[in-house]
Amino acid sequence: MVDRVPYLDLVAQMKPIRADINKAIAENLDRCSFCLGPDVEQFEKDFATYCKTSHAVGFNSGTSALHVALRLLDIQPGDEVVTTPFTFVATSWAISYVHAKPVYVDIDPKTFNLDPRKLEAAITPKTKAIMPVHLYGHPFDVDGILAVARKKGIPLIEDACQAHGATYKGKTVGGFGVAAGFSFYPGKNLGAYGEGGALTLNDAKLAARAKSLREHGSTVRYYHDEIGYNYRMEGVQGAVLKVKLPYLAGWTADRQRVARRYNSLLKGLPLQLPSEAEGCESAWHLYVVRHPKRDDLKKHLEAAGVGCALHYPLPLHLQKCYASLGYKQGDFPESERAASECLSLPIYPELTEKQQDRVAHVVRQFFTS
Numbered sequence: 001m002v003d004r005v006p007y008l009d010l011v012a013q014m015k016p017i018r019a020d021i022n023k024a025i026a027e028n029l030d031r032c033s034f035c036l037g038p039d040v041e042q043f044e045k046d047f048a049t050y051c052k053t054s055h056a057v058g059f060n061s062g063t064s065a066l067h068v069a070l071r072l073l074d075i076q077p078g079d080e081v082v083t084t085p086f087t088f089v090a091t092s093w094a095i096s097y098v099h100a101k102p103v104y105v106d107i108d109p110k111t112f113n114l115d116p117r118k119l120e121a122a123i124t125p126k127t128k129a130i131m132p133v134h135l136y137g138h139p140f141d142v143d144g145i146l147a148v149a150r151k152k153g154i155p156l157i158e159d160a161c162q163a164h165g166a167t168y169k170g171k172t173v174g175g176f177g178v179a180a181g182f183s184f185y186p187g188k189n190l191g192a193y194g195e196g197g198a199l200t201l202n203d204a205k206l207a208a209r210a211k212s213l214r215e216h217g218s219t220v221r222y223y224h225d226e227i228g229y230n231y232r233m234e235g236v237q238g239a240v241l242k243v244k245l246p247y248l249a250g251w252t253a254d255r256q257r258v259a260r261r262y263n264s265l266l267k268g269l270p271l272q273l274p275s276e277a278e279g280c281e282s283a284w285h286l287y288v289v290r291h292p293k294r295d296d297l298k299k300h301l302e303a304a305g306v307g308c309a310l311h312y313p314l315p316l317h318l319q320k321c322y323a324s325l326g327y328k329q330g331d332f333p334e335s336e337r338a339a340s341e342c343l344s345l346p347i348y349p350e351l352t353e354k355q356q357d358r359v360a361h362v363v364r365q366f367f368t369s
């Protein structure tokens with residue numbers, strides 16, 4: 001009997017670092033610094049260093065971080081923000097939370113990221129920001145998008161929630177625009193033991209405003225400069241993340257090793273495999289293959305005890321919650337096709353070669369039986 005291969009295994013990652021985590025949490029409890037506090041501050045410093053930005057600001061989620069990024073641009077109701085329809089819904093939540101309108105641009109089918117060739121046509125006098133996503137951990141076409149952004153004078157916000165440590169032309173993502181949002185949801189490349197997020201920035205004033213916005217719009221307690229939020233990072237999450245961050249580079253290298261090994265194990269099958277575009281190093285948050293009979297392949301894997309997942313089965317322009325935007329089937333054909341063909345295979349630093357061989361064997365079986 002062959003073992004199941006889980007889609008994700010958070011226990012395997014925690015076990016070897018459990019003692020250090022316990023110690024850091026115990027120290028946090030000793031201090032009772034539950035909301036923000038020294039552990040969060042330490043993590044913010046370390047994470048800014050990791051992303052090579054001057055500042056990082058901790059949040060209670062990636063969604064909150066992206067919301068505040070748009071607040072920093074003083075976006076008004078009725079303004080437009082250009083983004084991708086092929087992403088996790090939270091990218092668009094940030095836009096909706098500032099009462100702006102998400103304007104979608106289709107993806108490049110090779111990288112699944114916003115296609116810069118289609119960007120300029122979507123820009124109007126109301127466009128106040130461009131917010132592409134480094135989807136699956138693969139950097140978007142930074143030069144292509146920045147060229148349009150600069151020409152039009154529109155600020156860039158990165159959704160880097162899946163891309164901790166990914167690089168574009170040797171530069172770590174997170175510092176290409178006004179701000180970048182990261183998520184530390186447990187399943188992300190750097191996961192908290194609960195919810196968490198961060199903004200990285202290269203401007204002291206904006207970083208200070210982001211800190212104020214996450215804490216009720218105040219810098220002096222009970223004096224509120226603008227309408228803010230309770231978006232503080234918990235002290236315990238700061239303690240956990242501060243312990244985990246030094247492992248991230250090694251974990252990313254392990255993900256890359258797993259991805260390359262999949263590419264060689266699955267070579268020659270009638271299956272589109274992921275690759276890195278010129279100048280890009282993916283953080284390999286996900287390993288996504290595509291095939292027209294994706295649903296059958298998924299059933300086959302599940303029947304054999306191999307975990308897999310869909311990222312994402314329905315593009316945002318076709319979601320019920322965004323019906324009022326007035327988009328219809330056929331508006332973004334590449335996103336729609338990707339949504340029907342994509343399948344995410346298990347990828348995490350702790351995935352063993354034996355497990356990976358099993359996944360590849362079961363995938364191969366689909367095409368030979």
Ligand SMILES: *Cc1c(COP(=O)(O)O)cnc(C)c1O
Binds near residue numbers: 088090182
């Ligand atoms: C996870 C994720 C978010 C939201 O992060 P949370 O921490 O879950 O709020 C936003 N955008 C993308 C692309 C994500 O993957």
